[in-house]
Amino acid sequence: MTAINTTADRPAPKKQKINQFRRLLWHINRTDLGWVTKAALTTLQPGARARRVALLDQLPAKAEWSEASRKLDRDGYVDVSTLMDRGLAEAVATVADNKMSRLNEVSDKQQLGHKSFWVSLLDEDLVNGAFATDHPFVRYALQPAALRIIGDYMHDLPQLSDVLLTLSQPTPNQALSYSQLWHLDHDDKRVCKLFIYLTDVRDTADGPFTFIPAGPSRPFRNTLKSHMNDATVFAKTGPDAVKEMIAPRLSCFIVNTARCLHMGSRIQSDHSRLLYTATYIQQPRIYPEPRPRFRAAGALTDLERAVMRL
Numbered sequence: 001m002t003a004i005n006t007t008a009d010r011p012a013p014k015k016q017k018i019n020q021f022r023r024l025l026w027h028i029n030r031t032d033l034g035w036v037t038k039a040a041l042t043t044l045q046p047g048a049r050a051r052r053v054a055l056l057d058q059l060p061a062k063a064e065w066s067e068a069s070r071k072l073d074r075d076g077y078v079d080v081s082t083l084m085d086r087g088l089a090e091a092v093a094t095v096a097d098n099k100m101s102r103l104n105e106v107s108d109k110q111q112l113g114h115k116s117f118w119v120s121l122l123d124e125d126l127v128n129g130a131f132a133t134d135h136p137f138v139r140y141a142l143q144p145a146a147l148r149i150i151g152d153y154m155h156d157l158p159q160l161s162d163v164l165l166t167l168s169q170p171t172p173n174q175a176l177s178y179s180q181l182w183h184l185d186h187d188d189k190r191v192c193k194l195f196i197y198l199t200d201v202r203d204t205a206d207g208p209f210t211f212i213p214a215g216p217s218r219p220f221r222n223t224l225k226s227h228m229n230d231a232t233v234f235a236k237t238g239p240d241a242v243k244e245m246i247a248p249r250l251s252c253f254i255v256n257t258a259r260c261l262h263m264g265s266r267i268q269s270d271h272s273r274l275l276y277t278a279t280y281i282q283q284p285r286i287y288p289e290p291r292p293r294f295r296a297a298g299a300l301t302d303l304e305r306a307v308m309r310l
């Protein structure tokens, strides 16, 4: 009898095997075993970390920044409203207000639209997917206080991975989805997000950024489940561990979103929330570097170039 060669009998094509390997690595990297990947990649770049630490050491230091850094390390979050440069925050707010005054035009230019409650408003500022380094959103993220606080926590000069402006809006009668559910960020092993509220977040109806500090979030670190509802989370932590960031416009805070379980943007009818986010990771990235997110405009220091990998 002639044997029929089914797909299952044939050896998996090389590309498929690579994809399976990548998928496995992706799952592994989401657990504490990802630290092994991180350590292995770090040893492949001898001297790189020492060079970055030497740059970090060039930054000014202040006792209150060190205190903030220790809190970030201990609890996974810190309120930095009094530590960040107010003028730079005002410049971010001016850009944001301009976008809001042209909301329909700006949201039409948005590339990614999968989250109905969440509109990204910066796509029109990108050239080949990259922000100019003199953009107020980038200047805010590069301020010494931010780099020092996050850098001292990481014991390394942070890499600025992205900047975002998001408008969260109500989605009546829709089930909660994506970042409205509890999750950890797995972009890398250390992911610090610096947020600025660009609208007042007065109560739960404004959809505050909501999180569980690093300690009580620990039991969720190695779970393969990615987005969880309140019942699943509270069964382990109880609701008392939850912190809601209720704060006025221009408040800013840093959260290690790889350590602190978090969710937000559960906006009630007639409310909305405008949020700036700068995301930092520690080099080397555990996944392949995406295409450059920043393009040089104006003079840049060696330190700024290193932070943006330019």
Ligand SMILES: O=C(O)CCC(=O)C(=O)O
Binding pocket: 168, 179, 180, 185, 193, 207, 208, 209, 210, 257, 262, 263, 264, 265, 277
């Ligand atoms: O919209 C929110 O408050 C949640 C944002 C979030 O999950 C994130 O930035 O990782």
